[in-house]
Amino acid sequence: MADDNSTAARRRGADQLKRWLDGYRTLPGAPDELMGLGGQPAEHWMGFLREIAGAASDDRFGMAARHIRDSGASYRIYGEEAERSWPLDPVPLILSQGEWDEISAGVIQRAELMEAVLRDLYGEGRLVGEGVLPAAVVTGSPDFLRAMRGVAPPAGRYLQVYAADLGRGPDGRWWVLEDKAQAPSGAGYALENRLVVSRAYPNLYTSLNVHRLAPFFDALRRGLAATAERDEPRICLLSPGPFSQTYFEQAHLARYLGFLLVEGDDLVARDGKVWVRTIAGLKRADVILRRVDSDFLDPLELNAASRLGVPGMLEAIRSGGVTVLNMPGAGVVESRALMGFSASLCRRLLGEELKLPNIATWWCGQPREQALVEAELEHMAVAPAFPGHAGPLAGPRLFADLAPGQKAELRARLADRPGDFVGQEVAQLSTMPVLRNGRLEPTPFVLRVFCAATPEGLRVMPGGFCRTSDGADVRAVFMGEGARTNDVWIVDDKPVERMTLIQTGEDVKVRRILGHLPSRAADNLFWLGRYLERTEATARMVRALCSSVMDSESALHGRGQTFEALRAILVDWGALKGDGGLAADAVRNSLQDASAWGSVINLVRSAKRTASGMRERLSADFWGLLVDLEADLAGGAGSIHNEAEALEQVENALRHLAGLSGLAQENMNRVAGWRFLDMGRRIERGANTCQFVRTLAHDEASIDDLDLLLDLNDSQITYRARYIIGLALNPVRDLVMLDPFNTRSVAFQVEALKEHIAVLPTLQEDGIAEAPSRILLPLAAELETEDASALFADNVQRYEETLFSLANAIADRFFLQGANAVPTVKLVGLA
Template sequence: MAADTSVATRRGKPAAEPGATRRLREWLRAYEPIPGVPDELFDARGRPRDHWLDFLGHFAAFPAGDPGARFALPARHLRDAGVAYRPAADEAERTWPIDPLPLILTQAEWDEISSGVAQRARLMEALLRDIYGPARMVAEGRLPAAALTGSGDFIRAVRGIAPPGGRHTHIYAADLGRGPDGRWWILGDRTQAPSGLGYALENRLAVSRAFPNLYNTMNVHRLAPFFDAHRRGLASAADRSDPRICLLTPGKFSETYDEQAHLARYLGFLLVEGDDLVARDGKVYVRTIAGLKRADVILRRVDSGFIDPLELNNASRLGTPGMLDAIRAGGVTVLNMPGSGVLESRALMGFLPRLCQELLGEDLAMPHVATWWCGQPAEQALVEIRLDDLAIAPAFNAPGGDSILSQSRMVADMTPAERDDLIQSLRDRPADFVGQEVVRLSTMPVLKDDRLSPAPFVLRVFAAATPDGIRVMPGGFCRTSDRPDVRAISMGEGARAADVWVIGEKPVERMTLMPSADSVQVRRIMGHLPSRAADNLFWLGRYMERAEGTLRVVRSLCTSSIAAEAAAHAAGETFESLQLLLTEWGALSAPAADVVHAAGRALLDPDAWGSVISTIRAEMRTAASMRERLSADFWALLVGIEGGLAKAGRLETEADVLRLTNRALQTMAALSGLAQENMNRVAGWRFLDIGRRIERGVNACRLSRLLARDEATTDDLDLLLDLNDSQITYRARYLAGLALTPVRDLVMLDPFNTRSLAFQLQTLKEHLSVLPPLNDDGMLEEPQRILLTLVADVETEDARKLTADKALRFERALMRFSNAVADRYFLQGASAVPTVKLVGLA
């Protein structure tokens, strides 16, 4: 090997084992770069680069067999944290795929990249100002109008609007690759709503936590300063000193929803959907449980055409009616501005060098793939002549006509029929196509089958507008592919992600997003919880309690079959009562012949809407809609319980059912503990707990009606105490044995029993007393009126006279209270009308 690969000499640290240098040489010897393609590990002379030797030498120094386990740590971190993505048209999320090896760039390389991307960001902003302003470039013939208007991302309604905050773009991203000449090339511009920032952050957290010593030793530039500047830049675009910044998401079915939730949580933004917002009087407000609260800045991840169904796509359910009017009035800053996606069109790439000279007075610093737009006769003729040498691609992200292309393709790879169709389409609608040079980009090392292999990659680099000018994030979002063709790498096509390390020549100053102690005023407030989030938290609590209740019924079914001293729950009238209960709860579609079948179906039947696995999946769907509000531990437990049920297989015996049920109950207990001990006692926690208390109170009423009838047996009362988790309390309080009246009192009326109806009502009363009112006349709101009446009825009830009819009346009152809570706090939808006057437009 031409270069020194001795681990002992790298960074001045001795090798941990004599075989370290040998292992490093074996890794490098087995690595086979693609002939004629630049590689990140080896330079043009075939020598390994020093920074890669530093990185790989660290792992070679560990004992044999240990490097493989250490390389697996980043993936384990992401899996445990529940980081996921959703491929297009795929219903299920997938665990985020990460390669443990980062893309490593030297400071000199990064300075070149950073300078080129910053210039590109300035050019994009200047071009948007002209396109939606004076349109001088079109008027002077430097940019054909059809190259703009042919794009579905050109929003005519934005023309003439002065962007609130002063900019069209706040965040810009460029997809880069290293070309055959060793220079970095721009493959595409991302100006609409660039994704990947959150995933870049997730990748960095996973890799840096997995290899903390190496991360610090190699002087990797931190990301926190960039995100701090990014946040300050958004805040400076508002017209208030303490603005409310929202991240507008398409919702949980977005391919990158997990990334959006993580980014909102990390930066402290409010994650909202279109229905969470309302445009009124030239401003945009967030619907919260305390009324409408002003949204000052909206960082959008919804495409331009969908943000306002009144003026743009009237079929959109992702936006907010009147959003464009609010932008015109300057009442809200939306970034990037609607219409900015027009610059992502390939049709514009051939014009950018000349436009850079005209708008910035500079030469374009970083080249891009040579592109010819066929909307011009000379360029169309050139593309037709070189048809077999070029890649043909759509000119616009949303091409007009019936284009046969959805992505870049080589004509040589087409069938004769496809080639004929393309040529005909090219002649019928030439403006829909571009021809591009085919560039074979460089490769980087990835871990494949426990060995290093070269893989093509695309690097996405981000630039943000800050109070101090354009700032480029030191690193980025890297995607690698198993295929040699890198023209269309996306996370839905088997690609993997990698962290990006920019290494400095001296130790890097550590920084967090924590502001100085004196710069932030101390607050102790409930917070402005969006109505949708309150709704989801409410139902998350109900699903949690519903799943736990069904699990307790299943456990009671099996207990007597394997415990000699237990009541005979699995036979006779009690067994019939339990099956009836499971049927009413939707856990069984029809009665089963024996305990194992009844219990197994109640646990695992995906077609029964009330089965445990269906309820857990409903809980996961609800939790997925507010991922930014839940801890990684909570999400991991939720995923774990669903996975355990889904993989349970066939349940043969009562012992199998009981084992699975107890594991699930233990996980549910852990979830409840996290909710009670780890969530702040603000509005979000209160709605989660309100949902749980309502469901628990309803269950107490239903169980009492079923099992505490006047003719109840000892088995019925024992089962009721078991399902109500009140066995220990009853045995400690009453030594005479089971009796109907004290059991009724403990389950329904005892305010000191945490599982009783009375306790749930008192807790609900305390929650309502803390939540903000919507009217200011001092009158009780509907939820309070219903609850206070119910509390009084329960407090004055005599257990000896507590009939099934009275229990049913309590249950129905509790359901009316649930509906009143929904009507009062969960106002959603563009046309939703509040039942009370909304106040507090702050």
């Protein structure tokens, strides 16, 4: 029977493959990766297609693709606030080893050429001086930084990472469409693509001898470390921040490589070096891999409006106190104006012909080239010669496709400032197969290939970042933004050596340290803890509100003063507006009203927004639970028609919150990051409990008040196990305020905070307690000696205010941010 099933499965797979191939129609005039120039399927594609045709590939890929959502893989379109889920196609681009060897050689040559050009432009300047390059090709680019002339790169190289966008032309040769030297992005997305696709096809990935990416990233990491003066350097990845278009990729890459993800406000330039602001003072940054454009790196010498860089960064580079890669100013070689000179530059500087020619480009700053472009304008693509000089163009555009008014404007600008534009040949790109609606279809693509300087020389990633178009237009001019992305497989005809990143030998020192947590990360973790705790407390109040509305008796939680006290807290916390309306409306609004800043859904979104700024420090499980929680609440908006449905949703939210709490307690290392997350929760929980006690445990409190207080404090079981008698005021007060054994009491939170503060680093070496300890220790002593019968409202309110003062003191001491931030005490530990 098993053999029959296997035979039937193979037959179904063969039939599916035949349908795919029979229905596959290549686009006119465009070469195709599957069919090749001969029109027959390439064998290295057939092995993959046979496998996925014989399996439930959609289901299998769907399971793996859920990893994209759970990990938060995303990107952002410029100008949009919301992120978009990463659009990965299940079919990879597959290239043979022989073809890849040719591509690698061409990309390495191109990287060497760009390095040589930069060395001349920022050094002797012979290319311009001897007329090989027109001066305007260099000085016309906003990426040419005069401030870096004569500054030798501290690491000896201008380009640590280079990337080239490639497309295959009609003759079967690969062409360079664009050079990426400023701060090439996409390597982290290539890594994420591989993680997802290898989950979908684990056996096939091995059987086809697909080259692995880990050796390249290991070499990249070693190459960056080799540029530093110290043996164990601190390597940072400088990000523009969470609103960057590729922030997820930056966080993913930093986490994978073990780099410190920093923003401009995390750094300070002082004494010719760059330092990271941490909770333990300033710590030296040895190497900075930047994702911030050069012009924004230093507001003192470059763009004064920049909030992304570090004042004094260029001076630190000039003094050799920090290695910044790629070197500021490297983006000058990205200009399209330079592409028209690439072949001659290669012969001049390397003594070789280009192995990978770029798409034919004519810079209009030269009279002969300008005349050629104007004569052939209707058949050409026109593009900005330099970034920022686009005029009516946001990128390459076919002149024939422009509206009459745009054509007239472009002709006028071309006549007035011809040097701002280039003309480019309209080339037909090759296509690759993708799966759409169960069919195999050809689509145009662009391949980004990465090259890195390593201790062993230049090395090319055996794969890349592939973008495919949703449309069928194969003209290279339209490939500026890919609609989807694909993994890239380089398949060998022999088994690929498996590599591990595990280091051996005695040269790796064992460490057990608290960790130098950046101040911004500590701030975010602290507020994440506070948001999550406030969300849980609000959800518990909504659950109590549901119970009180649903109960048929008039007793439980009252519907009277107790109910109104609960509603008053929700109004005070911003979960309800005004009186909140009818009871059923109050339940629904507290949970789902997006216009109420304190509603459960808004608190969850605040937590998610805070967490998104430090994804490199949160596990995929933690992020996935947070995403699920928001999705459940947002998906349920408008679906709550009665209290029972509301209760079900709030119970589900509390289960998600319990899961997040469990992950934080059991899956996070007990280092500084966890402590700030936990401190945020403890302060918020203690302050919330104080407000509950003031509202519900006053001298005239009813049984309903005390019962609700125990519910909100999650202490019902503890109380009933300890006291056989019914509810009494002083025992309830003691349990929720003073009992050091009750994990929900204020005293327990304060003791936990004492432990955290005692372990965290101090900035003063005189033995005098810092501000957080001076606030916390008297509070702990008072709670330890307090008597429940003396817990008057004034006392409880003072404890609540003290906890908020503690939160401010922690912020003043540890969260030092901003270029002009001044610590309250002298910073020490500049190591």
